[in-house]
Each structure stands twice: as C-alpha cells, then as structure tokens.
Amino acid sequence: MEDFQSLVGRLLVAMPGIGDPRFEHAVILICAHGRDHAMGLRLDRPAPGVDLKKVLSTLNTEAPDDSADRAVLVGGPVERERGFVLHTADWTAEDASLAFGDGLAMTGTREALAAMVDPGKGPSRSVLLLGYAGWGEGQLEDELGENVWLTADAADRDLIFDAEYETKWTRALATLGVDPALLSGQAGRA
Template sequence: MSEFQSLAGKLLVAMPGIGDPRFEHAVILICAHQADHAMGLRLDRPAPGVDLRAVLDKLEMPEADRAPEQPVLLGGPVDRERGFVLHTDDWNAPDASLPVSEGLAITATREALAALTDPARRPDRSVLVLGYAGWGEGQLESELTGNVWLTAEPSPELLFDEDHGTKWSRALAGIGVDAAMLSTTGGRA
C-alpha cells in the first residue's frame, strides 16, 4: 500500500465524462486532505444572482453597504448555507483561519466577511464561497485512480479572477493538456 500524500493546496480538475453533473468542468482547490477525509472549494461556478452585498444583507451585517461588487461562488454540494472566505494570508483571524498552502488560507467567520468590506483591512485577494465538496476515507484517492480528476498547481488568477467560464480549460492548459484532446472514457495501460 502506498504512503498517504496530502493534496491540500492543489487543484482538482474534472475529467470529461465525470459522471456527476455537479462537477462538470469543475476546478476545485483542496483545502484540507488527510487519510480519513478531504475538503475542497469549487472556484469556477458563480452563484446566480448572488453577490457579496446580498450575502451580507441576508446576514444583517452593517458592513453590507460598503461591500464591493464581488461574485459569490458555489463551492460544492455540501452545506451550501455555510460560507468560506478563501483569501491570501496577508489577513488572518487568529484561531479561525485555516492555512491551505503557502500564501493561502480559508476563514469561515463574520469577522472575515466584515474584513472584505474594509479597504484598509481586507486581504489582497479573496473570494466568498458557499458550500464545499467533501470526500470520505479513500474516496478521493479512488476517484484519482479512476481517472475522474487531474491535479494541478493553483495560480492566483485561477483562484481569484472572475473569468469563471475559462478556468477549467486554463487549469488544463497549465498542466499541458488541451481540453479538446481529452476523451470521456478512461483506460489503463
């Protein structure tokens, strides 16, 4: 049996024919990965008609009026009412921010949401994500073995820019794969 290797801080890029419409053309940042579970945030799917101001309004936060026009993303099918701020680590909430990789963290607090509205305090780059993708023990490893996902290194543009429609093809291009050349069926040599 091979030794466990964490994918925290890596991107998962969905293969064509993934078999789950919730993850078609998905680009997911793995935020936590241990032997018994994995958690990631999908970064290419804006929530229709929802922006940061709307979320803060719904939470009745006084900072809502100062919120920048910023889309909110659908991070995955699990716990869609729960929000996560993915941000650069130049901003940090002690005891609440979870490091993802060098330079990146996630924070799921009202304090993080309030910081997004304050130009003097907010992180250099950030995005609010609702929900997450989760895997149980061995599930992600099985999917990787079954050619469901490719792995890639994240770039700030893939993580934070608002060109969501091209993130999948750009993530593939980043690892030297032309999306048009991928097959919807996998095999083993």
C-alpha cells in the same frame, strides 16, 4: 500500506465525462486532505442570483456598493448554506482561519466577511463560497485512480481569485499543458 500524498493547496481539474453534473468542468482547490477525509472549494461556479452585497446585507454587515459586483461561488454540494471565505494569508483570524498551500487561507466567520470588504485591513484577495466538496476515507484517492480528476499546481492567484469563471477549467488544464479538445470522456488504464 502505500504512502499517503496530501493534495492540500493543489487543484483538482475534472476530466470530461466525470459522470456527476455537479462537477462538470470543475476546478476545485483542496483546502484539507488527510488519510480519512478531503475538503475543497470549487472556484468556477457563481451562485445564481447571489452577490456579496446581498449576503452582507442579509447578515446586517456593512456592504459597500462595489460588493454587488462580486460573485458568491458555489463551493460544492455539501452544506451549501455554510459560507467560507477563501483568501490570501496576508489576513487571518486567530483560531478561526485555516492557512494552507502557498499563502492561502480559509475562514468561515462574519469577521472574515467584514474583512473582505475592508481594503485597509482585509486580505488582498478573497472570495466567498457557499458549501464545499467533501470526500470520505479513500474516496478521493479512488476517484484519482479512476482518472476522474487531474491534479495541478495552484500557484496562479488569478486562476484562484479572478472572475473569469467560464475559462478557469481551460486555464487550469493549460497549466498542465493539456488541450481540452484532446481529452476523452472515456476512462481507462494501460
């Protein structure tokens, strides 16, 4: 049996011609990855017509005016009504946060939403995502073998948390030294 290599804390960067419009130019942070599953959050697609203030108001949570300037992202096509706060691990909720990678965490509670807008007590950086990307046993490994994704280090906090969504794919490729103009939508094996 071949050795398993977890991709937790790494980025998946979609190759051109991925064949699934839900993932064109996607940059996905892998939050959990075991032999039988993988789970990630897409970092580059704002949810149309939704901002943090609207979500907080809907949940009867205090929403500072500047929260209207913070986009909510489409984390993936699975459970799109479920929210996840991706944040730095300088704030976590006991028994609710999943710490992973190098100083990152994910929490799916109202407490995390309130912490997002509390500059004194919350995480230094955070973003709310609706839904996630998920893979069953062997599915992600098969896609990697078919050259559907490139993997990259996720050390750049700006790439993860900034609001420059339209450039995240190109910037993620640049961390690998890849020029997107030189990528082909055709997959192959040598």
